[in-house]
Amino acid sequence: MDLIFRLRQVLQVLRFKPFDTSSEVGRSKERYRLIALSSTSSLAVKFITSLIGLVSVPLTIHYLGKEQFGLWMVVSSLVVWLQLADFGIVNGLTNALAEAHGRDDTEAANGYISTAFTASSLVAIFCLPVLALLALWLPWGGILNLNDATLIQLASRCFLVAGVVFVVSLPFSVISRVYTAYQLGYITNVAQVFSSLCSLAGLLISISLKLNMQWLVLLVSLGPVLGNLVSLLVVKKYLPWFRIKWLLVSRIALQRVAHSSIPLFVFQIGALLVNQMVNVVIAQVGTLSMVADYNILLKIYMLIFAMGVSFSAPFYPAIREAYERREKDWVMSSIYRVVTIRLGVLVVPTIILLFIGDWLIKLWIHQPMGEKFGIFGWLAFMASLLLVATSSTLSEILTSLDDIWSQIKVVFVSAFIVLSGMYFLIPKIGLSAVFISMAVSTVYPISWLFLKLNRKIVRDLA
Secondary structure, eight states, X not given: OHHHHHHHHHHHHOSSSOOOOSSHHHHHHHHHHHHHHHHHHHHHHHHHHHHHHHHHHHHHHHHHOHHHHHHHHHHHHHHHGGGGGGTTHHHHHHHHHHHHHHTTOHHHHHHXXXXXXXXXXXXXXXXXXXXXXXXXXXXXXXXXXXXXXXXXXXXXXXXXXXXXXXHHHTGGGHHHHHHHHTTOHHHHXXXXXXXXXXXXXXXXXXXXXXXXXXXXHHHHHHHHHHHHHHHHHHHHHHOTTOOOOGGGOOHHHXXXXXXXXXXXXXXXXXXXXXXXXXXXXXXXXXXXXXXXHHHHHHHHHHHHHHXXXXXXXXXXXXXXXXXXXXXXXXXXXXXXXXXXXXXXXXXXXXXXXXXXXXXXXXXXXXXXXXXXXXXXXXXXXXXXXXXXXXXXXXXXXXXXXXXXXGGHHHHHHHHHHHHHHHHHHHHHHTTHHHHHHHHHTTHHHHHHHHHHHHHHHHHHTO
């Protein structure tokens, strides 16, 4: 009966027509309506993009070979570090806009958007010559543990191509933050499908024309750029007040965005150390083929992880809006719901992988991994996924409430544990070491984040 009651509650809010938001009850229903729309659309997107990934990964590995595929993955990890160039402006925009939404202040919102777009455009212009110098000067042989001059030169060229596309697209990534802050994530989800289809088309074109790796990287990397442009073209339909004007750029708007962006920038450094240095470490203590194997596992990891994010991410702007309106009961109940839902979504697929994970990978890429992952590896995979999801959810809620500085020490401690654990354990036990290190790194953050979040809500909304 309890399950039936909960299903009825979900069905009541799963509709396109908005609720009346003049009362607290109406606002609660409207938040859950938008959360339901974003979650269901996100799940649909993950299903579609997963199918695209199932096609693209084996195609890419067979076309490039494991070594060049591993090289691309390492280069891609290094390109992601370029997002630090905007000092967290784009990420900080989400919190500023969610705050403006909670206060029904569209004038301030347009100021934040215009300022963030202008600042990130200037950063992109500045980064282009710097990027060219990095491509030439970075010690690719040392980074990739390579002596092959051809592969070293290829790494330099691919880094330049992928980096230029990433930097040019930086200002346009502002638009996805606007949709997220205004709880319209389902629009971004549709754009993501379009992006994935464009990337797949780029891959197929490259293979059919037998283009070299640089062209393949270029055509695949253009997908997200096209997705952001489509999102920008339709924004006025959903947010008629939306404007990007030079006259709206202001120091006050920059200061408000910076209030969130500066601590997020520092936090990003620690997060990138955890997430984007893994490929580099594996390349240094292992081989590019091992990097390729890890990224095959990572595709599965991120697919399952993203299923949880599909349900959790739409909650964060809603929690911030309710926090601004001082609706304590809704905030507390939503925090409990989002953690429970996210973990519940992850349990079943990880249990299945314990028994058939190795077989699924062989079926998928038509060849086994370089080393058998086995039951021990999948147990480490499962523990890492569940613990990282718990830590991530609590951290993302605190971040949405602009409590970021206090988390800096936690993320750097986690980064140190992950990287040192990988350097020590990978030569001894292989790829299982990556997931063991990630799982161990979350033990302290989970307890710390839970206590911190509880104290904050009780203090601020008393």
